[in-house]
Amino acid sequence: FCQSIRIRLLAVDEAHCVFQWGQDFRPDYLAIADFIDRLPERPVVAAFTATATPETRTGIIRNLRLRDPLSAAAGFDRPNLFFDRRRVNGKTERTEYVIDYARRHPGEGGIVYCMSRDRTEELAEALKDAGVNAEYFHARMDETRKTRVQDGFLNDDIDVITATTAFGMGVDKPDVRWVINDSVPSSMEEYYQEAGRAGRDGQPATCTLLWSEFDFELHRRRIRDSVGTALADENDRKRAKEAALARSRAMERYCDASACLRGQILRYFGDRPESASCGACGYCTRRQAAADVRSRTDGHGGRAPSRTVVVESMVVDPQLKTRIAAYVRNIYAEQGHGYGVAKIVNAIQGSRSLNVTGCGLDRVDGYGSAPHATSAQIRAAVKQLLSDGVLVHGEHKALEPVDPTARPRTS
Template structure:
């Protein structure tokens, strides 16, 4: 068969294509193996992290293989960008999707038939169109590429029913060489993708999941205030590059944005509630570096490739390891050091439980909805999910969320029972038959399975957050069952202890001082948890261990337990911390209500008589110290933080001598030393590689702790007298925005902080904690 020129190979080999077509000198890790497998006509599954060059793995084979490459992607919004990128490499390509007019679609279909394109990008829904299938008939399909292939698997974190048809589509196309690409597929999902596509002996290439330039940290935050303090500490120590804070809901995006603005930061916000134009403007500003701090839901990030992202912060725990790795992996794509901080609070799991319950409603809810629709009868009605949810809520004891109704309607639509949509401002819903509830064409087994998959993903994410193994090792093992174990990575909090930015900000808690051996204290905690039989949460168990006679403790009879008061020398916060440590070590677990119980490992350790295993003893040593031991600072700085400070001179001797006993970290004392030398806050920020706002916060902390700063030149004759009155009991835990609102004297935040530092200093005029010379 004589192929038209566009269907003939563009380059004679993969190396010539790499250099002559794409202009690259070398392949990235894993790319050559995957590309060679495809070019040799092997059905191939490639699993590579976001940002590692997956797209080249179908674009380059398209250049050296004869025939048309058909590339499937669910990201309609990005198809134009991908087609434009291909055109920039002089590869004839186009996309066909619902964003185009019918006339434009017909022109492109005609061009495809005429051989005008080497690569055509389509969404999976396109194969429902008979017109499109007719246009494909007889064309030489050299490569069938499927991006985001995890969407095929019902065990994946982002399953999409339209992807299920692709195995049958592949057969209709004559089973061409097929490439499945994904950034997030566990071994189980990899096997399911291969099975769904009918691969008999596929080549599987999994690579690149260790990210040595990223520092992974999980911070167990007991409160929202603790989250904000940790975020601010990291932002202050990361002045360069871009930062993204991910939140689970748009409401939280707004809340976090408001709180950070009140603390003197200037974040941009991105979520699905914004108009398309607003989202585009925010994304353009972020990409241009004009909005270096972005707070977003997971609506942000698909197709965003920014090289200088220095920190990714998750305000809430994500719903799956796949989602977390994809989002965290947007940091450090330039190969330089970056930080990935997850703020873990078990209460945040309720958000994902809500998502799961409403994405996969139970059978009873779907049958109730169908009964309501039957009352309206066959035909078309002006109804939508909100209206139906309101009807169901008023008719029953439980409130039904519109999201759950929308999910149920989609299941009924898939079964051919209803159709629905929107005509202008008016909703419509068509009831298409009068099936009895037991005759509903809903795959109840698949629905239950999807709900369990979502729940399993959440449990996997909790294991990451609470586990005591190396973070990098957990991720490598999660995505590859054939990966070799990596040594202690030296790039996570499990291997290094608390990172340096937290230490410098004074956020590393001192060890709990005990009078007994650490293993004795641990076993007492485990015994107390065992006696409560998994019926109570962390705070109640801690109260019982310290001997509290609070109403809840006495009312539950916990004061009668043999473990009541066995750790009475410790504070409530200390015991809560130790119970959290038990969870991190895998010795305890919590149910959905937060009730604590022992795992098998916890029970075995409680009753054992031999010394603690080395990994347990090592973790415990970070949190406990005997009265005879001196506290030690733990944790190594991340490399980008160490690099930022490597040129700083040694701390002056008179300050270094105070460091061990100071409540403040070294970074504060360095700021103090420069201020005493006569540098203003902007000069200090420039010298230290910090933001001016960070240095001003240092001033407030230093002043609050009685360190004499030379701030007289900044005294504002109108503002200072009012501050002395209004801020008489202000502390660094209070919000500046609230204080600013109470002032009648107008001022900017910088002036406010400088004069507030003077007020804080005046409280300590009688103290001289350091020699000011």
Template sequence: MSELRRLAKEVFGWSRLREEQLRAMELVMAGHDVLAVLPTGAGKSAIYQVPALLHSGLTVVVSPLVALQRDQIEAIEASDAPKAVALNSAQRAAEHRGSWEALRAGTAKYLFLAPEQLAKPDVVRRLAELDVSLFVIDEAHCVSAWGHDFRPDYRRLAPVVDLLGRPRVIALTATAAPPVRRDIVERIGLRHHRAVIGGFDRPNLHLAVRRHDDDHRKRADVLAEVKRLAPACGLLYVATRKESEEYARQLAEAGVRIASYHAGMSAADRDRVQREFMDGELDVVAATSAFGMGIDKPDVRFVVHASITDSVDSYYQQIGRAGRDGEPATIVLFYRPGDAGVQKFLTTHPPRADAVEEVTDALGEHPEPIGLAQLKGEVDLPPATSTRVVNLLEESGAVHTTESGHITTEDSGLTAEQAATRATEFAGARQRAARSRLLMMSGYAETTGCRRQYLLGYFGEQLDEPCGNCDTCDAGTARHRSPDDCEFPRHSHVRHRDWGHGVVMSVEEDRLTVLFDEEGYRTLSLAAVREQDLLQSEGSTGS
């Protein structure tokens, strides 16, 4: 521990390390794979940057965005740490060659790259020739279909770890509810792992929900709220690209320094908006969920959501961009029950089973990899549907896309029928997970209890006393919890007669929230549970 502290101070200039950082570092040095779930701003990068100095080999860091990679490399360059390089699609040929030369020469200690790079056999082969001692997966929640930002490329990391000689693995994320943590461990294949879970509470954020039944009135109130809060620095999150542009235009006409941000913009325009926001040239960004990963601006004073999000996970991550300096910040969700239907359509609309079967039958007729354009020409489906089916097949592991972009079932070892079955089952599981998350988000918007208690309960934390810093506490509707009086205490195992095994996540006076293995989160009335004998206790999991 003293050596870790010394290196942190002398090399990186960190005079103090948090308890969770030190604990995770010690576990890495003791030979364990580590899952660290720590809030943004808690210094997750230190968990690998410092131990890397005590290992002779290379530290590979999987990071999903080029901007995130750039930020991490700049931070390392500003310290006395060894050289850091990147391999990504934004590099010129000379930069790419320079990175490989530094890696082969042993002058680079840290390598940053996106998971898509590790889908290239040549990249993995060349890395396997080096001495990789630490393999770090940033934003590790992307591996989980239970999470809010699932990315199929993260699913391919487990075999890569084996091909690199099974270096020690560190999985890092700021947002991972219990099912996501379980998925990370299983999908990445962590061995002899230890988990370090930080607290999720952000007591400086004032939480509030404004309920509306009329969409026009809701939009007017969103505009009024942002105008009231500006010119303080803030974020306005919206559901669609069109809303991003409309809100930005109307607020700009009202004198707010604002810009829109969404995935339909060019990369150059997105970079410009992000840079202007970080530099203080913009006060507000009206954004879809495409904005935010890697944004670390300490003085964001408010986050307003014009509509409900698809999950508590993504909501928590987005509001977590406020008040990182520890000062008070305002969090407001504008909620109209009908908005949940839009999110349900956006997140739980898988391809039809017959469309999946048609694509897998076509693939089964080709023993060699086939291009997507050719495949689309051989099926009687709209092109967009064919693309969605192929994406689903790839996400489920039923097919594999080669480096040249061709599709094959060769690596999966599945017949066409088996591939269709796997993809359909995977789609069903994702649909249940998405509906479960959306139900929990609606529950947050509709609760009359303490909103902070609700949020923390979702992540498996218990806050017995109302927080005193949310709208329900202000209104006096939040009440003290008496979890010890319940026959189904938090973290206990239960079995539902229809939904099977689950774990109690939180307990309120009249209800409890259970995370079921197959059905996801469900909030149950205690009165109904008792009257209908819905749950059977199976013991406790511990804390």
């Protein structure tokens, strides 16, 4: 049929699916370029995506074989969205947080994204038991129930939806006031797409990510067992796994960052934040609150007002960060793997404990290079190196260099 008509424009929606190392790669998308080449006359080709990093944009152009394309990218910043994250321990704490938040925002439209169908049903039941007007949504529901739940949410008959990622496609409710991710999505692309369903009317909305280290253990296990299985070439499968690990590590840096959350998101997608502090995310507002408390404390003769807790931010010595990064690289270069933070802290302080010497860390260049640094200072420096993307967590939270081939530096 397509050979017999003149196609003037061919539009590829969700174009990021053509990038084989990307979040949502679909092998069928790779056939689009061949389809275009077989047409009697080449049409104008337009590719659209809402969440593409600079690398993904390059992959789209290459895999669709676009000719001299005009690339137009709108900014990723959504100023009306307040981003926050909260570390939780176990399912009970997650459930309690969601229930408490929903009860403190009665009548507001909210979405809770869950990792499994069972979790959507379990959480919806817990919310209803707590008096919240909630329903669940996932792909295994029959179409009649799906329609009823979707329409009920759009018409404000249902306040809260607990859902898998199946909810949201084609559902455009502009006044969603909050989105909570019950666990960590596998990538920043997935997270920003889900969080971005809040506040589409331009009014203030809140996006909160609940996370634990176990979330990332699950990610690594899934990547090891299933990512890249649709690819025939072994090198392609390996690269797909590496790309998936890189996306998971970006989410881990976001969760553990000692920096503006909005800035983390914008930099990931290739945008440049206007300032180091947005003033409208959990990190920036808590940092400002701590500064305000310190200011008020200074006005009380050095004594803090009653019922106030002051949390000071720790200044990290750049040379200490350099020494830690170099030591971790040297360990990886010599032994092919990393170690947990506690062992690195002891080793770089020069500990002679069997825990350090038994695995040869005392024989690696950089051992004992920070003998006067406190454990808290070293941990703060490690946290910044993780946030900066210099180090990453590997298997079992072992510290590893992002680029193992980088030449180690000492100071």
